[in-house]
Amino acid sequence: MMLDVIVIGGGVSGLATAHNLMRQGLDVQLLERQVRTGGNAISQRFQGFLMEHGPTTFNASLPAAVQHLSDLDLLADARDLGAGVKRRYLLDAGKLSGISTHPLGFFRSDYLSVKGRLSMLLEGLRPRKRGGAEETIHAFASRRFGREFADKVIDPMAAGLFMGDAKRLSISGAFGRLAEMEQEFGSITRGVLVAKRGSEPGRHLYSWQGGMATVPTRLAGMLGERIKTGVTVLGLQKTAQGFLVKTTQGTRQARAVVVAAQPHVAAGLLEKLDPEGATALQEIMAPPISVVFFGYRHEQVAHPLDGLGFLTTKSDSRIISGAQFASTMYAGRAPKGHVAISAYAGGMRNPALVKLPDEALIAQVRQELSQILGITGAPVVTRLRRWSLGLPQYSLGHENRRAVLGGTHDRVEGLFLMGNYLDGVSVASCLDCADRVGAEAGAFLMQALNAKASVFQCLA
Ligand SMILES: Cc1cc2nc3c(=O)[nH]c(=O)nc-3n(C[C@H](O)[C@H](O)[C@H](O)COP(=O)(O)OP(=O)(O)OC[C@H]3O[C@@H](n4cnc5c(N)ncnc54)[C@H](O)[C@@H]3O)c2cc1C
Structure with missing residues (x-):
């Protein structure tokens, strides 16, 4: 036939x-x-926890994405991020800095030096790039916002979103809209402000009761x-x-x-x-990625987990490139009195981790996470998912x-x-x-x- x-x-x-x-x-x-x-969209429920092995959020910031959900009749049941998500955390030189999700968050925090913040402010005055070769995310961010912003904000973002390396990822390939904004508005800051005023809805990251x-x-x-x-x-x-x-x-x-x-x-x-x-x-x-999921009793974790999670800078040199506070992001991810945290390791930063046996990998991720978030005692549940070929770069x-x-x-x-x-x-x-x-x-x-x-x- x-x-x-x-x-x-x-x-x-x-x-x-x-x-x-x-x-x-x-x-x-x-x-x-x-x-x-x-x-790779696997959502697994066990002992009252819900673990996402792959995607955790649906980016519904664009009208087309919302239309898709509506066509699939998935819009009514979609859940936006929980009210507990108040900050983004970045870990650099052993220090975890909480930066408010307010647009002026970076200016109000001392995560970047005064010089670094001033350089960010000058973005709107810098000339747009005309022609030339394809640029990396890092080169683009350095040119527009300054080197410190590229190293301490964009590099962790590249590791978080793509498990990639900002010095190798293409700006037009990975963040095409930002490259377009520079050409359209002459500045990313202006482009973002126009988008906020215009028809583009705000940042919405959806999931569902049963996960992605x-x-x-x-x-x-x-x-x-x-x-x-x-x-x-x-x-x-x-x-x-x-x-x-x-x-x-x-x-x-x-x-x-x-x-x-x-x-x-x-x-x-x-x-x-x-x-x-x-x-x-x-x-x-597509470098290998490991996802390590932990469930703890609430009182075991000193950190308030009041954000999406945290991302680490390259110079911090841990194997964790970031973690998500899963039970803060969406309700129903952990049983009452418990929290759920997913840590990510590998990618372009640490492709050799693929050789580390499961037990050793879990132990190191657990030790790093405990130190960063002030966790005491053993997790109630632990699950590991290894993707031998993770995200395409x-x-x-x-x-x-x-x-x-x-x-x-x-x-x-x-x-x-x-x-x-x-x-x-x-x-x-x-x-x-x-x-x-x-x-x-x-x-x-x-x-x-x-x-x-x-x-x-x-x-x-
Ligand atoms: C750890 C992780 C976290 C992520 N987080 C997010 C997130 O938060 N938000 C987000 O939007 N995206 C996220 N993503 C990305 C997103 O999940 C993927 O890009 C998307 O699901 C990929 O779908 P796909 O169909 O292209 O590929 P895949 O999901 O890889 O599907 C390919 C399919 O092809 C099948 N196949 C392969 N070979 C054959 C063959 N010879 N014959 C028949 N079938 C075959 C495979 O079995 C597989 O089912 C994440 C991905 C990972 C790995």
């Missing part, structure tokens, strides 16, 4: 693309290697029997009609294929069909890679790439990207099906 389209990979990217194609009335099948869908897995679970429910789990795609072959998709459970045929698996898997599948695309995919780094060269990967369909008709390495790593970006790729694949299929119908009409 010839399907219209096969989607490979049942993470948020694949599910959302398949859902988009289904809504266009196309005959779609999604193949997922594992027995469950959702990819609620999003892929809803998509999977809508796709129903179009999903086949426990099926690994082994290879792709182009034919006159479309593609032969070789799997662990036989060969399937489809007019079009959307590869929504991780970049290294996509690279393997494209190796013979599209060597140019495969090479670009192989260049994408939008490192320098992303613009070129993105252009090459966007041209896959031009080189191999009917073949489309989709994933968190294209237009943003966040779940919200994946939903946006799925709409774009779904529309492109849908347009190709409609054209192919119409052409076929015309041939039949001529023959009749």
Whole structure:
């Protein structure tokens, strides 16, 4: 049987693309290697705690993201951050500084030196960059806000959001909106102020009672029997009609294929069909990440946990790059009288951590966390999740890679790439990207099906 389209990979990217194609009335099948869908969006409940193995928040700051939630009927049940989130914490030189989430928070705190704060203030007066080579996040932030801000604020942010290195990540790839603001408004400060006054809603980070897995679970429910789990795609072959998709459970045929698996898997599948695309995919780094989840009794933790969590600067040289105060962020993450904390380690800062055995890794993270937050005694629960290939890095060269990967369909008709390495790593970006790729694949299929119908009409 010839399907219209096969989607490979049942993470948020694949599910959302398949859902988009289904809504266009196309005959779609999604193949997922594992027995469950959702990819790295795993929310696990145990002993009254809820652990997020992957994503913890849905960035609903953009109108398009809110529209997605509404389309999936997930808006009414979404929960915003809890009222307990009052500060952002940064750890530098062994000192944890709480900075108010107020826009003037950095000016009111002594986290940055007076010179560093003055340099931030001058951002609005600095000229915009004209042309030139692709810039790193660190170079961009140094140029606009000063070196201290780049080292003590942007570098921890890069490690927190991407588990990346600010000196390697591309500003246009990782924070494209900031690069656009500089060109549009001449200054990031002005751009942010205009956005605040305009239609863009404030910062909203959503989740659900059942955690972030609620999003892929809803998509999977809508796709129903179009999903086949426990099926690994082994290879792709182009034919006159479309593609032969070789799997662990036989060969399937489809007019079009959307590869929504991780970049290294996509690279393997494209190796013979599209060597140019495969090479670009192989260049994408995705360093390992470890998530260590702890539950404590409330009285064991001296720190008030009155924030999202904390991020560490590179010079602080611990293995933890940050932690989230999960039970402050959202209600229902820990049983009554308890708190939940998730710590993150690895990424571009510490790729070698992958070699540290589980027990040693947990012990070191626990010891660091106890020292930073004033925790006494053993945790009530401990869980470790290791991602051998964590988040894709939008490192320098992303613009070129993105252009090459966007041209896959031009080189191999009917073949489309989709994933968190294209237009943003966040779940919200994946939903946006799925709409774009779904529309492109849908347009190709409609054209192919119409052409076929015309041939039949001529023959009749
Ligand atoms: C620790 C961590 C924290 C994060 N925190 C956040 C956050 O707070 N907010 C946020 O918005 N985002 C966050 N993210 C990012 C976000 O979760 C991901 O970018 C997004 O879920 C990726 O979805 P995906 O479908 O592109 O990839 P994946 O989830 O990796 O899915 C790919 C799927 O393809 C399947 N597959 C692979 N090979 C094959 C094959 N040969 N045949 C069939 N199937 C195959 C895999 O089994 C997998 O299910 C986080 C990610 C991690 C790892």
